[in-house]
Amino acid sequence: xxxxxxxxxxxxxxxxxxxxxxxxxxxxxxxxxxxxxxxxxxxxxxxxxxxxxxxxxxxxxxxxxxxxxxxxxxxxxxxxxxxxxxxxxxxxxxxxxxxxxxxxxxxxxxxxxxxxxxxxxxxxxxxxxxxxxxxxxxxxxxxxxxxxxxxxxxxxxxxxxxxxxxxxxxxxxxxxxxxxxxxxxxxxxxxxxxxxxxxxxxxxxxxxxxxxxxxxxxxxxxxxxxxxxxxxxxxxxxxxxxxxxxxxxxxxxxxxxxxxxxxxxxxxxxxxxxxxxxxxxxxxxxxxxxxxxxxxxxxxxxxxxxxxxxxxxxxxxxxxxxxxxxxxxxxxxxxxxxxxxxxxxxxxxxxxxxxxxxxxxxxxxxxxxxxxxxxxxxxxxxxxxxxxxxxxxxxxxxxxxxxxxxxxxxxxxxxxxxxxxxxxxxxxxxxxxxxxxxxxxxxxxxxxxxxxxxxxxxxxxxxxxxxxxxxxxxxxxxxxxxxxxxxx
Amino acid sequence: xxxxxxxxxxxxxxxxxxxxxxxxxxxxxxxxxxxxxxxxxxxxxxxxxxxxxxxxxxxxxxxxxxxxxxxxxxxxxxxxxxxxxxxxxxxxxxxxxxxxxxxxxxxxxxxxxxxxxxxxxxxxxxxxxxxxxxxxxxxxxxxxxxxxxxxxxxxxxxxxxxxxxxxxxxxxxxxxxxxxxxxxxxxxxxxxxxxxxxxxxxxxxxxxxxxxxxxxxxxxxxxxxxxxxxxxxxxxxxxxxxxxxxxxxxxxxxxxxxxxxxxxxxxxxxxxxxxxxxxxxxxxxxxxxxxxxxxxxxxxxxxxxxxxxxxxxxxxxxxxxxxxxxxxxxxxxxxxxxxxxxxxxxxxxxxxxxxxxxxxxxxxxxxxxxxxxxxxxxxxxxxxxxxxxxxxxxxxxxxxxxxxxxxxxxxxxxxxxxxxxxxxxxxxxxxxxxxxxxxxxxxxxxxxxxxxxxxxxxxxxxxxxxxxxxxxxxxxxxxxxxxxxxxxxxxxxxxxxxxxxxxxxx
Numbered sequence: 002x003x004x005x006x007x008x009x010x011x012x013x014x015x016x017x018x019x020x021x022x023x024x025x026x027x028x029x030x031x032x033x034x035x036x037x038x039x040x041x042x043x044x045x046x047x048x049x050x051x052x053x054x055x056x057x058x059x060x061x062x063x064x065x066x067x068x069x070x071x072x073x074x075x076x077x078x079x080x081x082x083x084x085x086x087x088x089x090x091x092x093x094x095x096x097x098x099x100x101x102x103x104x105x106x107x108x109x110x111x112x113x114x115x116x117x118x119x120x121x122x123x124x125x126x127x128x129x130x131x132x133x134x135x136x137x138x139x140x141x142x143x144x145x146x147x148x149x150x151x152x153x154x155x156x157x158x159x160x161x162x163x164x165x166x167x168x169x170x171x172x173x174x175x176x177x178x179x180x181x182x183x184x185x186x187x188x189x190x191x192x193x194x195x196x197x198x199x200x201x202x203x204x205x206x207x208x209x210x211x212x213x214x215x216x217x218x219x220x221x222x223x224x225x226x227x228x229x230x231x232x233x234x235x236x237x238x239x240x241x242x243x244x245x246x247x248x249x250x251x252x253x254x255x256x257x258x259x260x261x262x263x264x265x266x267x268x269x270x271x272x273x274x275x276x277x278x279x280x281x282x283x284x285x286x287x288x289x290x291x292x293x294x295x296x297x298x299x300x301x302x303x304x305x306x307x308x309x310x311x312x313x314x315x316x317x318x319x320x321x322x323x324x325x326x327x328x329x330x331x332x333x334x335x336x337x338x339x340x341x342x343x344x345x346x347x348x349x350x351x352x353x354x355x356x357x358x359x360x361x362x363x364x365x366x367x368x369x370x371x372x373x374x375x376x377x378x379x380x381x382x383x384x385x386x387x388x389x390x391x392x393x394x395x396x397x398x399x400x401x402x403x404x405x406x407x408x409x410x411x412x413x414x415x416x417x418x419x420x421x422x423x424x425x426x427x428x429x430x431x432x433x434x435x436x437x438x439x440x441x442x443x444x445x446x447x448x449x450x451x452x453x454x455x456x457x458x459x460x461x462x463x464x465x466x467x468x469x470x471x472x473x474x475x476x477x478x479x480x481x482x483x484x485x486x487x488x489x
Numbered sequence: 490x491x492x493x494x495x496x497x498x499x500x501x502x503x504x505x506x507x508x509x510x511x512x513x514x515x516x517x518x519x520x521x522x523x524x525x526x527x528x529x530x531x532x533x534x535x536x537x538x539x540x541x542x543x544x545x546x547x548x549x550x551x552x553x554x555x556x557x558x559x560x561x562x563x564x565x566x567x568x569x570x571x572x573x574x575x576x577x578x579x580x581x582x583x584x585x586x587x588x589x590x591x592x593x594x595x596x597x598x599x600x601x602x603x604x605x606x607x608x609x610x611x612x613x614x615x616x617x618x619x620x621x622x623x624x625x626x627x628x629x630x631x632x633x634x635x636x637x638x639x640x641x642x643x644x645x646x647x648x649x650x651x652x653x654x655x656x657x658x659x660x661x662x663x664x665x666x667x668x669x670x671x672x673x674x675x676x677x678x679x680x681x682x683x684x685x686x687x688x689x690x691x692x693x694x695x696x697x698x699x700x701x702x703x704x705x706x707x708x709x710x711x712x713x714x715x716x717x718x719x720x721x722x723x724x725x726x727x728x729x730x731x732x733x734x735x736x737x738x739x740x741x742x743x744x745x746x747x748x749x750x751x752x753x754x755x756x757x758x759x760x761x762x763x764x765x766x767x768x769x770x771x772x773x774x775x776x777x778x779x780x781x782x783x784x785x786x787x788x789x790x791x792x793x794x795x796x797x798x799x800x801x802x803x804x805x806x807x808x809x810x811x812x813x814x815x816x817x818x819x820x821x822x823x824x825x826x827x828x829x830x831x832x833x834x835x836x837x838x839x840x841x842x843x844x845x846x847x848x849x850x851x852x853x854x855x856x857x858x859x860x861x862x863x864x865x866x867x868x869x870x871x872x873x874x875x876x877x878x879x880x881x882x883x884x885x886x887x888x889x890x891x892x893x894x895x896x897x898x899x900x901x902x903x904x905x906x907x908x909x910x911x912x913x914x915x916x917x918x919x920x921x922x923x924x925x926x927x928x929x930x931x932x933x934x935x936x937x938x939x940x941x942x943x944x945x946x947x948x949x950x951x952x953x954x955x956x957x958x959x960x961x962x963x964x965x966x967x968x969x970x971x972x973x974x975x976x977x978x979x980x981x982x983x984x985x986x987x988x989x990x991x992x993x994x995x
Contacts, residue, residue, distance in 0.1 A: 393627040421664040
C-alpha cells in the first residue's frame with residue numbers, strides 16, 4: 002500500500018511542488034511581510050517553485066500514462082502538456098503582477114498565494130479522472146478566483162467583479178453538481194472508467210436520458226471557459242479585476258476548463274452513436290455561438306480589457322472546435338492553440354498593463370501614436386494583434402489553421418467556414434489597436450515608465466515564440482500530437 | 490544556393506533588412522538603397538527571362554526549388570515558374586523599380602515606407618513563384634500587411650477607412666480559400682503532394698461530394714466557388730469591387746501603381762494557376778457565369794468611370810473595366826482568349842501604371858485631383874499648353890489604356906475578342922461597347938483637363954523633371970513596343986497557356 006502510494010506520489014511531484022510553493026509563500030508572507038523587500042522574496046520564491054514545477058512536468062512528459070490514487074487522478078501526456086501551459090501562464094501573470102501598479106504593493110504577495118492555489122486547482126482539473134475530482138478542482142479553482150477578482154478591495158468595480166463571479170460561479174457549480182448526481186443516480190459510479198463501462202452496456206435510447214446530465218455538467222465547465230451562453234460574467238469580471246488578475250483569468254481557468262471538456266468528450270463520446278451525435282451537435286452550436294457572439298460583441302467595446310475579454314471568449318470557441326472532432330488531431334490542435342494563446346494573451350495584457358499604469362485608463366486612446374514614441378513595443382503589439390487575428394506568418398495563424406484542419410478532417414465544412422469567416426470580424430477589432438498606434442497622432446508627450454529595458458526584453462521573449470512558431474511549428478506540433486489522452 | 494528564383498524572392502528582404510539598419514535621418518541613403526535593391530531584382534528578372542525556355546510548357550524544371558519546410562505536415566517550400574508567371578514577374582520587377590523612383594518625394598517616415606515597399610515586393614514575387622498551396626497562402630496574406638500600412642499611413646484624407654476595408658475584404662476572400670486549401674489537402678489523402686499545386690491539378694475532384702449547410706454539394710463545384718470568391722475579390726470582379734475605388738484613391742502614388750499594376754493581376758493569376766487547373770470541370774461548367782461577370786465588370790466599370798470627377802477615381806474604375814476583359818478572356822477557354830488575357834494582364838499593368846504615375850506627378854504640383862470640383866468649377870484646364878512633355882506622355886498612356894491600335898492595349902483586347910467571339914458572340918458585341926465607353930470617358934477627361942480655358946493655377950506648375958521622365962520612359966517604350974511587336978511576350982506564354990487550354994478542353 003505504502004509503496005504504491007509512494008510510486009503514485011512520484012508521478013505527482015509537480016502538483017506537490019505547486020502546493021509547497023503556495024504554502025511556502027503563505028509562511029514567507031507571514032514571516033517577512035512587514036519588511037521592505039518582502040515582495041521581491043515572495044515573487045522570486047514563487048518563480049523558483051514554478052520553474053521547478055516546469056522541470057518536473059517536462060520529465061513527466063515522456064512517461065507513459067497511468068491512473069494514480071486509485072484512479073481518481075490520471076497522469077498522461079495531455080494533462081502534462083496542459084499543466085505546462087498553465088504553469089507558464091502563472092509565471093507570466095506573476096511577472097505582470099510584479100511590475101503592475103494595478104494591485105497595491107501590500108496585496109501583491111496575496112496575489113502570489115492565491116494564484117498558486119488556483120494553479121493547484123487547475124492542475125487537479127487537468128488530470129481529473131472522476132467526477133468528484135472534477136468538482137474538487139473546479140471549486141479550488143473558483144473560490145480562490147473570486148478572491149483574486151476582488152483584490153482591489155477599495156475599488157467598487159473590483160469588488161463588484163468578485164461578487165458577480167462568486168454568485169455566477171456558485172450557481173453553475175450547483176447545476177454541475179446536480180448533473181453529476183444525476184449521472185451517479187443512473188450509473189451508480191463516479192469513476193470515469195466505470196462510467197464508460199456502464200455506458201457501453203446501455204442501449205441507444207437509454208443513453209439519451211444521460212444527455213441532459215452531461216449538458217448540466219457542461220454548464221459548470223462552460224462557465225469556466227466562458228463559452229456562450231455562460232459568458233455573461235466574463236467581460237465584467239475581466240474589466241473589474243486588476244490587469245494581472247485578468248491576464249491570469251484569461252489563461253489558467255480557461256485552459257483547465259478546456260482540458261476537462263476534452264477528457265470528458267474523449268472518454269464518454271468516443272463511440273459513434275446517438276449519444277456522440279447529439280453531444281457533438283450540442284458542442285457545435287455552442288462553439289459557433291461562442292466564436293460569433295464573442296467577436297461581434299468585442300467590436301463595440303471602448304475598453305481594451307473588455308475587448309480582450311470578448312476576444313478570449315471567441316478563442317475559447319475555437320478551442321471547442323478542437324474538442325468536438327474527438328480525435329488526436331483535435332487534441333494536438335488544442336494544445337498548439339493553447340501554447341500560442343498563452344503567449345498572445347500575456348503579450349496583449351502585458352502591454353496594456355504597462356500603458357494602463359501610466360494613464361490609469363484602459364481606453365483605446367492610450368495606444369494613440371505609440372509607434373512614433375515607442376517603436377519597439379508598438380511593433381511587438383502589432384505582431385500580437387495580427388497573430389490574434391490569425392494572419393500569417395505569425396503563430397496565431399498556424400493555431401487557427403490547425404483547428405480548421407482538424408474540423409475539415411472530420412468533414413465539419415459548415416463549422417470550418419463559419420469559424421474562418423469569424424477571423425475577419427475579429428481582425429476588425431484587433432486592427433483598431435493597430436490603427437490607434439500607427440495611424441493616429443499621439444495625444445501625449447511623456448515617456449511610458451512601464452517600458453523599461455527589462456520589460457522590453459520580456460516582450461521580446463513573448464513575441465519570439467509567436468514569430469518563431471509561425472515559421473517552424475513542427476517540433477511543438479509533434480509534441481502536441483504525442484500528447485494523447487489515456488482513455489480506459 | 491544558385492537559384493534565380495530564390496534570389497529574386499529574397500533580395501528585396503535583404504534590402505529591407507539593410508534599410509532597417511540605416512539611420513532614420515539619412516533619407517537619401519535609404520532611397521538609394523531601395524533603388525539599388527529593386528534595380529538588382531529587376532536585373533535578375535531580366536536574367537530569368539533570358540534563361541527561360543520558350544518551347545517548354547508548364548513549370549520549368551531548371552528553375553524549380555523544393556525544400557522541405559514542415560515535412561511532417563507535408564508543407565514544402567516549392568518554387569517554380571512557367572510562361573504565365575514569368576510576364577508577371579517581369580512586370581513586378583519593373584514596376585517596383587519605377588515606383589521607388591517615383592517615391593523619391595515621399596518625406597514622411599522614409600525608412601518605413603521603403604522597407605514596407607520592399608517587403609511587399611518580396612511577397613508579390615512569392616505569390617507568383619509559390620507552387621506549394623500553403624506557401625502560396627502565406628505569401629498571399631503577408632502581402633496584406635505592408636499594403637495595410639502603406640495605405641493607412643501615407644494615404645490621403647480618408648486613408649484609415651480605405652486601409653481597413655482593403656484588409657478585411659481581402660482577408661475575407663482568402664479565408665474562404667484557406668478552407669478550400671485544407672479540404673483539398675484531405676481530399677488528396679494528406680500525402681507528400683497534398684499541398685503541391687501541380688500535383689493537385691488535373692481535375693481529379695469532380696466525383697467527390699460533401700455536405701454543407703445540410704445539403705449535398707459536388708466537391709469541385711463548391712470549392713471552385715470558395716477559390717473564386719478569394720480571387721475575385723482581388724481582381725476585383727463586379728460584386729466584390731467596392732474596396733478598390735477607396736484603396737486606389739487613398740493610396741499614395743507608388744502604392745496605387747503597385748495595386749493596379751501587380752496586385753490585381755494576382756487575382757487573375759490565381760484563376761490561371763489554381764482555380765482553373767485544379768477544378769477544370771467546374772471552371773468549364775461555370776464559364777458562362779464568369780464571362781457574364783466579366784462583361785458586367787467591363788460595362789459597369791466604364792460607366793462608373795464616366796461619372797467620376799476625381800481623376801484617380803476615374804482611373805481606378807477604368808481598371809475594373811479592363812480587368813473585366815481579362816475575366817472574359819479567361820472564360821473563353823480558347824488559346825487566343827487565354828493568351829489575350831495573360832497579355833492583357835501585362836499590358837494593363839504597364840498602361841495603368843503610367844496613368845497612376847502621371848496622376849501622381851500632377852498631384853504633386855496641384856495637390857488636388859478634381860476634374861470638376863464639387864462646386865462645379867473646373868479643377869484643371871489647358872494643361873496641354875503649359876506642360877508639353879507631360880501632355881505627350883499622358884497621351885501615350887491614355888491611348889494605350891483605351892486600346893488604340895499600335896499601342897499595347899489594342900493587341901490584347903483584340904486577342905480576347907477573337908477568343909470569345911465564337912463562344913459568346915453577344916457578350917463580345919457588348920464588351921466592344923465597353924471599349925467605346927472607355928474611349929469616351931478617357932477622351933472626355935482629357936478634354937476637360939488638357940484643353941479649354943487655361944486655369945490660372947496651371948501657370949505655376951513646372952513640367953516634368955528628368956527623374957520623372959526617366960521613370961516614365963521605360964513604360965512608354967513598353968506600351969509602344971509591345972503594341973507593335975507583342976511576340977516576345979506571346980512566345981513566353983504560348984506553351985504554358987496551351988497546356989492549360991488542353992486541360993480545360995478535355
